[in-house]
Amino acid sequence: MSTSTVTLTGWGRIAPSVAELAAPASDAEAAALLRQPRAAGGAVIPRGLGRSYNNAAQSAGGLVLSTGRLNRIISLDPATGVAVCEAGVSLEQLMVAGLPAGWFVPVSPGTRQVTIGGAIAADVHGKNHHVAGSxxxxxxxxxLLAPDGESRTMTPDDExxxxxxxxxxxxxxxTRATVQLKRVETSLCKVDTVRTADIDETMALLAEHDSRYDYTVAWSDSLARGRGLGRSIITSGDFAALSDLPAAARSDPFEFDPRSRLGAPPVLPPGLINRYTVRLANAAWYRKAPRLREGELQTIGQFFHPLDAIRNWNRVYGPGxxxxxxxxxxxxxxxxxxxxxxxxxxxxxPSFVTVLKRFGEGDPGxxxxxxxxxxLALDFPARTPGLGPLLDQLDQLVVRNGGRVYLAKDSRVPAGVLEEMYPRLPEFRKLRAEVDPSGALASDLSRRLGL
Known part of the structure; x- marks a missing residue:
């Protein structure tokens, strides 16, 4: 099938690279593309909606296989909530299809513009990790189509x-996945909001909320100092019961409008996001929040995906x-x-989107x-002076304390440091060499880190 030469980046809009892009419309087409001969050094990598923040779905000089045309929901059982989807189905599609029957995605990251294939590949997490895992x-x-084009069905019993x-x-x-959805009574969330004074109060309340709510997260003021260090706005909640809704809303308890209301301009001046503007924005956002508000009904978009309300919000950081x-x-x-x-x-x-959460038990991935x-997640303009040394220092802090960084977001950690963070990396490399001995699958991210 035909391919086109494209320049790709991740959601962070950094580290562009040029590759051939193909969008197979069937398993057979995808298998044929995997099997076709490639020039020396040319590798293949899948790509969903491009929401990895880094270059995980890019392969310079190789072939990128888009799942954009493999986007059908094959079946969704309204009695059990079991959905069979092609890999390119987005979480938003699954929400739109499942909610009328009372089913929601079991785990949602901060955007619903993630494909099922991408959600598995990054093993995404959400505000409910402490109760639902990733x-x-x-x-x-x-x-799973292997590099030789052979299809295998994988279950959690398989390595x-x-x-x-x-x-x-x-x-x-x-190519496709079977997912168990989560039963809900409505599409609204019943949310409590608390404004905390400092990092100690923030962490104490997050720990307390683990046993009280299915979903909880803190937005933190990353630039506050002194007594206000780590001051935050904690939002915690659960899906509302039908009885929680006002009478007027009970006739359509699963109403869901996923449309974005605003769009970021295509071009914004560099330097718009800087320490001074973010300090002002952080202070205004913090003061605007109530000290305590209980039982507020919020939509899925308001509670789970506030940034999805702005199309292409990543442009706000400017061309860098x-x-x-x-x-x-x-x-x-x-x-x-x-x-x-x-x-x-x-x-x-400066970081405006600064999010602190607690994780529960991990899975065997x-x-x-x-x-x-x-x-803790932080967003920084890529061209911020001195950003590299700061992130290097954070790496060392994380390693000393037995932690790690997220591969779906990392764009600069040294390969040697990553090995200290992921002790099972040798197991991954060994298994990958067995299933892909010729190294046909590779991304810009994997080459940098030696995955």
């Missing part, structure tokens, strides 16, 4: 299943793009979390990111 825990099986979950597309091309840095450190490493806030608040690097502990 996405792969809810996958009953998936079909290759857990190499693929979190494996960033490096074990094969997922942005880097997201996300780590997890174990429970007991609370001083490291505090220290990371001190490091960021003392540095010129060889490269799956979540593990029991604290996870």
């Amino acid at each position: 996405f792969a825990r809810h996958v009953l099986s998936f079909d 290759l299943f857990w190499a693929t979950a979190g494996g960033m597309g490096l074990t094969g091309f997922i 793009g942005f880097r997201q840095y996300q780590y997890v450190v174990p429970f007991g490493a609370e001083p490291a979390v505090r220290r990371s806030f001190e490091m960021v608040s003392a540095h010129p690097a 060889l490269l799956s990111f979540p593990a029991p502990g604290w996870t």
Whole structure:
């Protein structure tokens, strides 16, 4: 089938590379593309909706297989909530299809513009990790095209299943998956909001909320210092019961409008996001929040995906793009979390989207990111002076405390440091060499890190 030469980036809009792009419309077409001869050094990598923040779905000089045309929901059982989907189905599609029958995706990251294949490859997590784990825990099986074009059905009993979950597309091309959805009574969430004074209160309340809510997260002011260090707005909630809705809303309890209301301009001046504008925005956002508000009904978009309301919000960072840095450190490493806030608040690097959460038990994925502990995500304009040394220092803090960074977001960690973070990386490399001895599958990310 035909291909086109394209320049691709991830959602962070950094590190562009040129590759051939193909969009197979069937398993057979995808298998044929995997089998076709390639020039020396030319490799293949799958790509969904391009929401990895880095270059995980790029392969310079190779072939990128888009799942854009493999986007059918094959079946969705309204009685059991079991959905069979092609890999290119987005979480938004699954929400639109499942909600009328009372089913929601079991795990949702901060955007619903993620494909099923991508959700497995990155083993995505959400605000409910402490009770539901990450996405792969809810996958009953998936079909995987090996580099030789042979299709295999993988279940959680298979070693290759857990190499693929979190494996960033490096074990094969997922064509379809069977996913168990979550039963809900309505499409609204009943949300409590608390404004905290500092990092100690923030972490204490997040720990307390683990046993009270299915979903919880803190937005933190990364630039606050002194007594206000780590001050945050915690939002915690659960799906509302039908009885929680006002009478007027009970006639259509599963109403869901996924449309974006605003769009970022195609061109924004460089430097718009800087320490001064973010400090003002952080302070305004923090003061706007109520000290305590209970039982507010919020839509799925408001509670789970506020940034999806703005199309192409990544453009706000200007032509230089942005880097997201996300780590997890174990429970007991609370001083490291505090220290990371001190490091960021003392540095010129500004982060407005700063999110602190707690993870529950991880799954057996060889490269799956979540593990029991604290996870902090930060967004920085990529051209911020001195950003590299700051992130290097954060790497060392994370390693010293037995933590790791998220492969779906990392764009600069050194390969040697990654090996310290992921002790099962040798197992992944060994299994990958067995299923892909010729090294046909590779991405810009995998080449940088030696995955």
